[in-house]
Amino acid sequence: MTRTSPARYLLQAAFYLPLMVLIGYFSSAPVFVHLPAGEALLRLSIAHAAERMQACRERSQEELAKLPPNMRAAQDCPRERSPLLIELEIDGRLQLRTEALPAGTQRDGLATLYHRLPIAAGTHRIVVRMRDRPQGEFNYVREETLNLAGGDSVLIDFNASRGGLEFRR
Amino acid sequence: MTLRERAFSLWQATESRLDRAFGAGANPLRRLGAIAFLLFWAAAASGIYLYIFLDTSAAGAWRSVEAVSREQWPIGSVIRGLHRYASDALVVVMFAHLLREYLAGHARGFRWFSWISGVPLIVLLYASGIGGYWLVWDQLALFSATATAEWLDWIGMTSEPFARNFLSSEQVIDRLFTLFIFLHIGLPLALLAGMWVHVQRVSRPDSFPSRNLAAGTAIALVVLAAAWPVQSLPQANPAQVPATLALDWFYLFPHPVMYATSPGALWAMVTGAAVLLLVLPWLGRKSRLPVAVVSAGDCNGCGRCFADCPYSAIVLVPHTSKHLAPRMAEVQPALCAGCGICAGACPSSTPFRSSDAFASGIDMPGRKIAALRGELERALAALRAGPRVVVFGCDRAADVAAVRAADTAALSLICAGMLPPSFVEYALRNGADGVLVTGCADGACDYRFGQRWLEERFAGTREPHLRANVPRERLRVVWAGNGSLPELANCVASFRASLTERRPGDESIMRPKRALQASHAQP
Ligand code: HEM
Ligand code: SF4
């Protein structure tokens, strides 16, 4: 084996150096602008089991008689749930109106919605509306005036046990 | 030449240039798989060190990682840097390895197993690396975890959106953090298992670089870690969204891509790329070569083919004729590349056998050793002016037919490693003044070990030996590679210029032929 000459070590260093710079640099640069300066982030995150599409119905005696004995439940409850209808209004302008479908092949699971929306810093009047039944008015509404600084993160959530829609910061 | 082949010649030209700085054995471009293994071990070792000091709660993790950097300076800081940069380098080296294998045409044919088993390694490496960023629990960790959750939620794996977990501090529970730690240990272990599977298809996998190359890589990483310390961003705070993030583009680039497009688009890109990589082995034509065939009556079970097969395609089994030998070779067709290297290793492959229709112990259909001898004899008989040169080439490199002339015979083998050394002697005894062997570029044997075994057989350090009485000045090995025909022609010309012509039948340079029959079996 021949000894490695100093010139070879220099050549090797010349090979490694650009790779080191490349790895060192892209390991933390260039910066990614996640949210433009002066903007806040609004996130709507809702997971909720809506009401059933059709109300439960009492079975008649004849109907019950036709069913096998182990399936004679007094009520017939179609499993399908209603989609959620959700609206988000900011400073009087409708920003989002969307339907969230229940999960599951029978459409009987949670309906979920996740939506991120950057919004300029400042004071905003924000209204969220939600309907969790097939027809009718919005049965949940929440309205709030928020004073947002750049980089603030606001979460709009739904929590039935705490009375419905809520703003969290 | 296709575009891919042209790109590969460019790659090989770069490799040859780097040989001057590193030597072929320590050339990083030639040993990317081995470097990848080394980087994995470096990341694993430094990771174990970091783990010892990690506070495994979401609340304490950030501070504990910063403490390694600051309070254990410089050791802790360098080890943290080593963990980061070895992981980053692993991404670069893995994709370079993928590119090289693709350009070399290794996505197709019998190598499909190596290729297909490589694809999950990309996924596992990214899953390991991205998850690693979460353990710091700084702004970047929260960003990356949220972005990943938003991405996963797009296909709705969980009944509740996973991203909800990261939306407020009360919900970022320690239990979730325990899961992160579990993932960041489990996924790299799965990666290691995948790497082990990945190299099962080749024999003697090159999974550790030479000492020089390992030292060079280690020094480069340590210098980088010391010169460019890794720092955390401020601690994660779900109530704030950082405007800008200094992120690791090697691992985290999918997040910006997702925010520039959409989670659905990122899914399309990722599945598209994965499907493309997975179907590549079956795209385009590349028919498999016929596999090696053992002739039981000619096999003495010596095991040389077993030792030399680059793809572990040969097993030794009890001999069908017990009176001949206890064992014999058996080819596993599914693993065989059809390279013929085993035929070059077999002691029965000698042309000094009397029968006209002899078989080697292990022969390549369509390219039998007996037929090769016939071809050589006819080519020698047709040679006119001297000095007469026989060129043995290989199908994977420059087509040697182009140098065929009145004074030059040219025979192409499946791989240069298929040439039994006794053929060199046979050619010289039967009218050739010199023998030139060529093939893929130096160190770039397409069948991995053809060049190495051939050189070792010629040097007498590997069976079967080229006999010592063969005048070495009449043998030349030129690894000319692909597409360098003028260069090959020059080599033949300069070799010929060094040769003196002999009278036909003059064997004074060697011992008489009769005494040599089957001699290589007892060198
Ligand atoms: C962490 C990632 C990886 C590691 C550590 C790794 C390591 C290795 C090693 C050590 C070898 C044996 C080389 C030899 O002895 O000649 C090899 C071969 C190979 N690798 Fe990988 N590899 C990785 C990823 C990949 C990927 C992503 C692909 C392509 C999708 C790939 C494709 C191949 C192919 C086709 C071969 C066979 C070469 C031959 O048969 O000559 N590898 N790899
Ligand atoms: S042809 Fe090549 S791959 Fe097949 S058994 Fe022989 S040495 Fe192994």
Ligand code: SF4
């Ligand atoms: S090298 Fe030839 S003789 Fe030896 S085991 Fe293989 S086939 Fe049999």
